[in-house]
Amino acid sequence: MRVGGYPMDTGYGETMREPLPADLFDELCPSSLNPIRFGDKWAALIIRCLEDGPRRFSELRVPLSRVTPKVLTQSLRALERDGLVIRAVRPEAARHVEYELTALGRSLLEPMAAACAWTAQHWDQLLEAREAHDDAARLDRAG
Amino acid sequence: MRVGGYPMDTGYGETMREPLPADLFDELCPSSLNPIRFGDKWAALIIRCLEDGPRRFSELRVPLSRVTPKVLTQSLRALERDGLVIRAVRPEAARHVEYELTALGRSLLEPMAAACAWTAQHWDQLLEAREAHDDAARLDRAG
DNA sequence: CAGAATCCGTGGGGATACTG
DNA sequence: CAGTATCCCCACGGATTCTG
Numbered sequence A, B: 001m002r003v004g005g006y007p008m009d010t011g012y013g014e015t016m017r018e019p020l021p022a023d024l025f026d027e028l029c030p031s032s033l034n035p036i037r038f039g040d041k042w043a044a045l046i047i048r049c050l051e052d053g054p055r056r057f058s059e060l061r062v063p064l065s066r067v068t069p070k071v072l073t074q075s076l077r078a079l080e081r082d083g084l085v086i087r088a089v090r091p092e093a094a095r096h097v098e099y100e101l102t103a104l105g106r107s108l109l110e111p112m113a114a115a116c117a118w119t120a121q122h123w124d125q126l127l128e129a130r131e132a133h134d135d136a137a138r139l140d141r142a143g
Numbered sequence C: 001c002a003g004a005a006t007c008c009g010t011g012g013g014g015a016t017a018c019t020g
Numbered sequence D: 001c002a003g004t005a006t007c008c009c010c011a012c013g014g015a016t017t018c019t020g
Helices: A043-049 A057-061 A069-081 A103-107 A109-142 B043-049 B057-061 B069-081 B103-107 B109-142
Strands: A036-038 A085-090 A096-101 B036-038 B085-090 B096-101
Touching: A036 A043, A036 A109, A036 B109, A043 A057, A043 A069, A043 A109, A057 A069, A057 A096, A069 A085, A069 B109, A096 A103, A103 A109, A103 B109, A109 B036, A109 B069, A109 B103, A109 B109, B036 B043, B036 B109, B043 B057, B043 B069, B043 B109, B057 B069, B057 B096, B069 B085, B096 B103, B103 B109
Parallel strands: none
Antiparallel strands: A036 B036, A085 A096, B085 B096
16 A cells, blocks of 8 residues: 555645655655656656745755755756756845746646556556566576 | 657557557657656557557567667566566467557556647747757856 | 765666577 | 577766865
8 A cells, every 4th residue: 555655645736735744755656666757766756845836955855855965956957957947046045046846847747646646546556566576586486 | 849750649549550650769759858757768659559459579679679679678577567568478370479558557548648748738848948958058168 | 055076886778699 | 589698888876075
C-alpha cells in the first residue's frame, strides 16, 4: 500500500496548503521510481512544492532535504529553461530568491495529476509484478 | 511546429493501424526530450508500437531503428519487469518471440495520451522558451 | 542565504561483434 | 531470428567545501 508512504495523496491541486511537508521524499516517490516521469528525477516533486505559490530556495530545501543544493539548482535551472518555472531575485532583503510556476508550468499540473492518479491506482499491481518477477529471477538463479 | 516531425499525432489509440511506421524517432520524440516521460528513454515509443497488438522483436526494430538491440532488449525487460509487457516465445517456427501489452500496460495508454496531448499542445511554447533562454545565455556569455 | 566549485562513482545508453 | 557479450563514454546525481 505504500513505499515510503507513497501513495497517500494524488490530488495535485486539492491538498497541501501553505506549510510544506517536512520531507516530500517520504510522501511521494522520486519520479525515477515511477513509470510516468516528469522531467528529471526531482522535477515532479519541485513542481508540486510550487503549486501553492512562490517558494524560496531554502523553503524548497526542507521538503527536498535529500536533494543536495547542487542538484536542486540543476533541476530548477532545467525547469526554468523550459519555461515551467520562473526565478525571481527580490532585492528587498539580501539574497532573496523565489521560484514560481509559470502558466506553462501550471498547465502541467493537470496531466501530472492524471499520471499520479494512474500510479496511485496501479501501485500495488506494479509492486506485485516487480516482486513476482524478481522472485522468479531468484528461483531461476538458485536452481 | 515540429522537431523531427514531432508532434504530428497525439491520438494514442486512434491512429496507426497495422503497419508500423518506418522510423518512430522521426515521428515522436524519445521521451528524454519530453518533460513528461514514461519509464526509460524508449519506453513510450515501445508501448506505442504495441498498441495495436503483439509485435515481434524484429518488427519493433524497424520503427525503432535507432535503438540498438541491446538497449531495446533492456527496455523491453524493464517493461516486462513492471508487468506492463508480456514476452511470449512461440515454439511454432524457430525463434519466434512476441511482445504484448498487459492489461496494466494498456491502462497506461490513457494517461499517456493525456500527457502527449499536453506536450503537443505546448510544444511550441517549450521550444520558444528554450530558445529564448539559450539566446539569453549566449548573449550573457558574449557581453 | 543562495548558490558555485570541485571531485567522484555509478550506470544508462551507444557501437560493434558474436551466437544458438 | 532474437538476442548476448564486450567495451566505452559521459552525463547524472551525490558529497563536500567554499563564497558574495
